[in-house]
Structures are given as C-alpha cells and as structure tokens.
Amino acid sequence: MLSGMKVKVLCRNPDDYVRETTRDIQRVPRNYDPTIHPFEVSREYTRALNATKLERIFAKPFVASLDGHRDGINCLAKHAKTLSVVLSGACDGEVKIWNLSKRECMRTIQAHEGFVRGICSRFCGSSFFTVGDDKTVKQWNMEPPGRGLQEEPLNTILGKAVYTGIDHHQTEGTFATCGQTVDIWDEQRSSPIRSFSWGVDSFSCVRYNPVETELLASCASDRSIILYDMRESAPLKKIIMQLRSNTLCWNPMEAYNFTCSNEDYNLYTYDMRRLDVPVTVHMDHVSAVLDVDYSPTGKEFVSASFDKTIRIFPKNSGHSREVYHTKRMQHVICVKWSADNKYILSGSDEMNIRLWKANASEKLGLLTPREKAALNYNQKLRDKFQHHPQVRRIARHRHLPRDLFKQKRELREMKEARRRK
C-alpha cells in the first residue's frame, strides 16, 4: 500500500531532551569534543575581558551611612555574637548602638566625659566595656534598660590615669586596658591583676591575640610595639620602629602574625617569632594610617588613614587591592571588618559611620545556583587572565581624588629620588 513511499523517521529518546519539571532549564545535550569548540583561549579571553569590565561597572561599594553622632567617631566595636549590631564611641563621650540591617541607632548612652577612647564587646555579647578620658572603665549591659529607667553602667572602675584603649579576652572574663601602663583586669575585681610597664609613659592601643588568647600586643608612644603574655610577670619583647604605630591587629587565622598601622603612611606585618624584620610592608596610603582590622578569614585587612581613604590589602601584598573614598568622608579614625567577611565599617571625623561592601562588585542577597556558577566562572576567568595587559589595566583602574593623586605621585617621586641617591 505505502511501499513506494519513503518515510524518514527521526528516533529520539525523550529522556534526552525533556526536562523533568517545567521549572527546569532546557536540557541541552553537549558534545565536548574539542574539535567542534575551537578558539577556546580567545573566546575565554573575551569573556574574561567582559567579566572584568562588568566587575568594574558593578563596583559600587558604598552601602549606607549611619549618622547621629554629634562629634567625630573615635572607636568602633563589633558585637561578638550578632552581625547586625555595632557599637560606636564618639569624641563627646557618647556611645551609640546601631542596628545595621535597619540602619538606625537603637540606643544612645552618654558614657563618659570627654572622649570615648576605647570600646569592646564581651566575648559572649551580653555586655560591653568603654574607657574614656574621665579615667574610668565602664561596663554596660547590651540590653537596653527598662522603660523609664536611666542608663546606668553595670560596673565602673575609677583609675589613676587616662585609659586610651581596651580589649577583651576571647574566652574568659578578663580584659586589658592601656594608658600609662598595660593593665590586665579581672571582671570581678576593681584593681588590675597585673600591670606591665617597660619604661614607656603611654600606650595607644592594646590587643589580645584572638588565637593564642593569652598573648597581647600594644603600641607605645616611644615608637615601640611590645608583646606580653598574660601569664608572665614581665613583658616579652619590644621592637622600636622609625615612627609611632597607632594601632595593631592580630591575624585571626594566623596566631603569630599581626599588622600595625604606622605614622609613616605604611602598615607593617610582623611575625611575632621574628620581630627584627617585618614580613611585609604595605604601602599606598599618603598619610598616617590610623586604624587596621583583619578580615575574619585572615586573608585581607582594611586600613583607615588620615588621608580620608580606606584601603584593603591582601595580607601578603605590598599594595592595596582596593581603595574606598567619598567626597564627604574626612579623616577616617576607625575601621572594622564585619564578622561575616562581607562588610566594612568606617568611622570618621565628620560624625558618620559608613558601611561598605568588602568586595566592591559583589551582588548582595541570595543568589541562584546559576548566578553563583556564573560569578565563580567570571572570577576564575579574571584570575586566569589577570596578567594580560588589557584585563589588568581595567581591573586595576581606580578613581582617586585629585589631591590624593597628586600626593601619591609626589611620594613616588620622592621615593625614586631617594633610591637614586
């Protein structure tokens, strides 16, 4: 009947092309034979170039500004257990507790007369400590007092001299303050259980090692950095630098490394076992570096400078990978990296706390798996082709204010001249 007619039959298995649900993406069978997908390098190069451009386009790091302080912000602290809570102390003695997700101030405390010099949260996050120019150490409850009740500190310690900094132990009820001496306190006692001095009249910063929790380091006004062990009666070691260090920060993932911000525009990373030579010198700021904080992953750190910028340095690189600045941001006094490695907080002279993304082009919020895969791929491509001049040129380009740019050039010239001599 149909014997003369030829019928072509295409035989396909529906399993190969039908998706399981309508929400699935279409299945596309692929043949990975390299001969049918030629020019892989050039194609990937183009993609890398595009990825780099997109990254730069999406680089909008500024998230929010928290205003409310009536004087310059002098110190910042993270809540130990909650990501959204940040504490800040201002130069007029006011302490504010902020809710970052709502971007509003939850509580204001007139904590001290004069500056709030230092602030830190207890390891459990139930209370926090402040030190101020009025020679007191105060402990406050993290919870606000009931309605109609006044803000009262849980505990007040009157000292003999002004305290300039405070830091709390990682796991125990002890904290350290610095002023004329470095004191170790027990929370239960009103006098220090130990105080260290090494012929120095004042300290600017003391920090506990978050990993080896019994070690401390402090920056002194005689241009030195001194290491302590809480269990010993005497300090351990002292290094004297060219200029004064303002603050220091221990690497939370590497027990023996710390970075100090110096008045000579540089940051120095030291290995505490070999203090004679810094591991890395981080240059790029054009004015004194005032504060430094490590990212919780220990891979990078952020520095705040008098030159009105924040810079992010990879921990082993001599130069910054990122610089943040805005027109209105003045001298940045303090900086903190949030505990989820996503944000950076900076407090500056002009009474604002600014919230930045740690990774400037990162997309916030939830990502679909495909988005994530695409981002990872783009990141990988950028890494792969980072040495190619076009990619590098785009990836490295940053905008700087004119005066900063000039200053930087000037500094470079000076350095060149010194080298030539």
Added chain:
Amino acid sequence: MAGGGNNEEELSPDDEHIISASEEEDGSDDESKHAKLLEAISSLGKRKRMKRTERSEASVQVSEFSVNADGTGEKVNLSDLLGTMDKTPGAPNKTKQQLKNLQNRKETLELPLSKQQTEKQIQREVAYDKSSKEVSRWETVITQNQKAEQLVFPLRQDPTGPKRMEQVVAGWKAKTPLEKEIFSLLHSNNQPIHDPLLTPAEEASIKAMSLEEAKIRQAEFRKARVLQSYYEAKARRERKIKSKKYHKLQKKAKVKAFLKQFDEMMKTDPAGALEELKKMELSRMQERMSLKHQNSGKWAKSKAIMAKYDDAARKAMQEQLEMNKQLTQKLVVPSDDDDDEERNVEEADALPDFVNDPEPILDSVNPWMRGKLTQEHSEPEVTAVATETAVETKDEGQNGQREDEEEEENEEEKLLREFERKRKLRQDEDDDLVPVPQEEKQGERFSLCFTKPRHFLAIFKAELLDEGLVRVRTMDDLEALQQDVVMDTTQPAPASATPAPSMETTSEPPKKKKKKKGIDPNEVLTKEAKVIKMPLAPTVVEEEEEEVHAEQTAIIKEAFAGDDVISDFLKDKRKQEKAGQAEVVDLTLPGWGEWGGVGLKPSKRKRRKFRLKAPAPPLRKDQNLPDVIISEKRNSSVANHQVSQLPFPFQNSTQFESCVRFPVGQTWNTQTTFRKLTAPKVVTKMGAIIEPMSKEDLPPVKESSGAGKREKTSIGWRF
C-alpha cells in the same frame, strides 16, 4: 687544687676526666701504690715540717681558724700553687701540663650583671622563647590553610543534615503533663530516658559489631545493591524487546514454571491452589464475554476475504479459532487442564493487540522503517530464521503434538539464545560510535562518493578539491572532470620544473633542492585530513540521493567555475616565502677603480665582491606543511593583548602558556569539571559569624614533645 677555684671551673670536663682516669690507673695496681705511699711518707719525714705560727701579739688580721693570716692582703697566684705542684712527686705529668696551659690563658671574665637586671632580662628571654615556641604549633595548620585549594568559613561547621537523636534530645525535659505521663511510663518500664537513650541491650549490640564486621556487612550490602541494579537493568532491557515472539516464548516458559509451582501447591497448599483456580475461571469468563479471538476484528475480516486464495491466511484464522476454543474451554478436571487455561489466560493479554495490528513491515533494507537508528543488517536474516522456526513450532502445536515437549523446549532455548545474541550485537553497536560494518554494507548501495573516504571531513575536502571521487553519470561530467584533473596536474609543473632564479647555491645537497621544489598539489590532496569520527547514517533513499547529488555537484561546479583555489593558494604562499627572504644587496659602484661609461658594466669580479648576501632566513614554520601558510610576523594589534613579561609564580613561559591554554568554561568542560575548576578559593556562609581559629583547630600534639608546654585550659598564674 682547691685554691684555684676559679681556674678549676674553666677546666673542661674532658680534662677532669683525664685526670681522674690517670689517678685510677695509678690505683689499679696495689703494689706500686703502696710503695709510692710509703715513699711519700718517708719524704714527708725528711722535709721540714710546716711551722705553725703562734699567736704572740694582738693582731687585726686574725683568721677565723685562729691561724695567723699572714698573707691576707696578698693575692694568691696560680704560679705559687704550681710551685708546690712541681715539687710534689705524686702529681702526674698530665695534670701539670694542664695547669700550665691554664696559667698561660690571659682572658678575663665578664663582669656579672646586676641581679635585678639579670632576672628581668632572662625572664623575658625565656618567656618570649616559650611563647614563640607555643605559637609555632600553629604553623602546620596555617601552611595547610594557605595551600588549601578551597577554604570554607566558618572553619568549624556543624555537620549538615539530620542530627543524631541523642543530640536533639539532649537538654530537653518533659514539661507538659502528657509528656510527664509518658516519661513516668517509660520509667516504670525501665526504658532509658535521658542521656544514653539506648537500652543496655541495644548498646551491647552496637558494641558487638566491630569495625571489620561493619565493613564486611557494608560490602555485602553494596554487592546486593549492585546485583539488584543489575537485575533491574536486565529486566528493563527485556521489557524493551519489541519482538512479540520473544515475549510469547517467555510467557510460555513462565506458564510452565507456574504450572510446576501450581502442582506443588496442590500438594502443599490446597487453599492457595483453589484461589488460583478461581482466578483462572474468572479469566475464562472474561474471555468468553469478549470478542477476542472470535475472528470478528478488522484484521480477521480482511483475512477472511483472502482466505480463499491464501493458505497462510486461512491458517492464521484457524489458529485464532483454536485459541478461542482453548481459552473458553471449561475446566472439568482442574488438575489436568489448568496448564492450558493458564497459558490461554496469559496469551489473552498479549495476543489481541498483536493480531489486530497491521502486519509489521519487514523492510529489511530500510533501517528507518524499523524506527531504529542503529540496527545491523544481519537482523532480517535472523528474524527470517526465527519466523521459520516459529512456524514450525506452531505447526507442531496445531498438530497437537504435545508429547515432544522437550524438543519444543530446545527450540525455545535456541530462539532465546538467538535473541540474546542479537541483543548483544545491538548493544555492542551502541557502544561503538562508528557503525562501520553497517556503513560498509550500505555503502555499496549508496552513491560512490561515500565509499572511499569514510570520514566526514575527508569527504568534504574531496568534494572541494577533487571531484574524481564523485560519481560521474554522464559523459559531459566525465569530460569536465578530466579537464579539472589535467589543470590540477599541469599547473604546478612549471613551479617544480624551473628552479628558483635567486638560488645560487646549486652545489648544495639535494635535500635542500627538494625542499625548495615548491608544493606538490598531489601532496596537498593526499594529505591526511583531521579525522572526525561520526556515525554516517544516510538520510535519503538511494535513487533520490543519486539524483540530488548529481544536481548538487553540477550547481557547485557552475558556481565556482574558474575559481582555482589551489593555485591561488600556492601563489600566495610563494609570495609570502619570497617576502621572507632577505634581498641581495648590490654595492658595486660603476667606474670606481676602472673605466666607466655608457654601456660599460662593472667587472664580474667586482660585482661578485660587492654583492652582499644576506644571511639565510630562519626556516619557515610552514615549510613542511603544504597546505598551510604560517605568518610569523609580529602582529601589533594582537600584541596589545599579549603578556609581555612572565608573571610571578610561573617559572617559564611554557608553564604559563599551558595554564592559559586549558579552558575552564562550560563550553569545553563537563558540568562537574567546570564546577571543580571554578570553585572559589574562599567560601563564606551568608550571615554566619566567622570565629577566629581556636585551640580545637590544632592538630593533636604528641605528649612526648611537649617539653615547654603549658596547660591549655587553666592558666597558671605566676606572681
């Protein structure tokens, strides 16, 4: 000796050892020692005894031992003491020598530090060493993290997925009255409530299984799973077999097995057997009600018309009726007839569709008609054989020859084996990407152009370059082809015949000449093409194909008439080669050193002398590639995108190039590889606080090496 306390301290322990050894040596033989002792005593007697100064007058300088301290103000010199040493015969020479050496030493000792300073400094030093040693414990972890391909933060994450019962329940207490009641019940029944959660017996049973046992069990489970999946796959495969015959046979075998089972059931479990019987009865009723096997369907009607003239049709109809009879037969004696019934029941399910379907077209030639892409050609033969045997068996069945069941079984087995073989064949074919044998067989039928070059690219090239492989149909075609061939062969001939005029080095070995010969078009044509293996399945039936093909070639020929690609290419290449060669510079100045003027040429010698031959250019990369031109010029537009310096971590350019060369995208990699390649170095969890490293991250320390270690948990305060 005691007097020189300071000096004695400086004696190295070796020296002391020597001294004592020598003394011991002396003491070894008693005789000599005794003699010596005696001698010493006697010598003492001879000496003037030390005069004991008596206290005669009051003196300030009185030693506490009521001895007149005569020389208190003076220093005791080592030499004074040595003086007596020399005179002592008992002292060995070695000791004397050592003491002399000490005397010659002129170094002074350092002033000891003040007590307070020493203490502080030493304390610091020791403490610093201790703490730096302590901190160094982290080194392994840190380097490990630095080298890690991927770090996931927070470092200590709770294992995802369901938690163990104990973890969930721990810390939970009964609050509501219901819960309390339940707990009291549990209490009364001696059931575990709180921490252990397991009864002692359960715990014991858990403990009873050792790791090895567990492993063995796991292996067993694994094996079982594999077996299960194997059987599943097998079943699936069998289900997919489309042959009705096969299924029929399978069913028969099943029925047989069932009958056996049923027989046994009759003996062992009469109730079960009765139920089965009832089922059979039910199926019989159904068959009686339905019009199946009644020769009333479409197919049956058509057969009825044919039955007058066609034996086979008649037979088929009879068969149907027989079937009906069998199926509707009443079971009088269940034990005798149930096998038939059972079979009928089984067949009743399968038969109607098959019977009423239009007859399958057994077009063995056209694979498309079978709805399968890859089916070997041997199949029709096999099926033919199968049908033959099937017919035979049918005949036997019709004749009612049930006695020789064994034979039938053999036949069945044969058939089954046949099917098995076929299936295997098909599978193998599926495994191979290229169904070569099929192609070869089919190729004869299809146009000749596909016969020789079996691969796609080769075909393409052949079509483009040489139409000789295309089937020629008319004389005109042939003539045109001939012309083409002639043109192709003649064209490069002059190139090879006339050597390059610039060549002066005729004395060079013939190798070079051969190289310079130019490109042989034959070489171009016979060059092995890059082969892509592709299953070549013809999509057009043969006659059509031939026509279409001829048409196509004609069109192509018309379109590209006078377009001689090869010769153009060769010219191009030669031009490129020439451009790459450096020119000979002639620096001869006519009239310089000899007569000049119109019509006068510089002498040959001079010309030879002032002709600057440029050094031979480096070998071209495409020298041995006849169908390729490789330009080695630097392309500035490309250079903008190239890396000029070797980046830091790489040690040589090949390393870097290989790193860049491998693509990471989804286009070139499978999904899993892609994911692996693009995995980010640092992964953080959204909204999770990343705690600093803690002591739990440290690898366990060996106790023996913990010399200067403090306790981790409690701090020893040292005031």
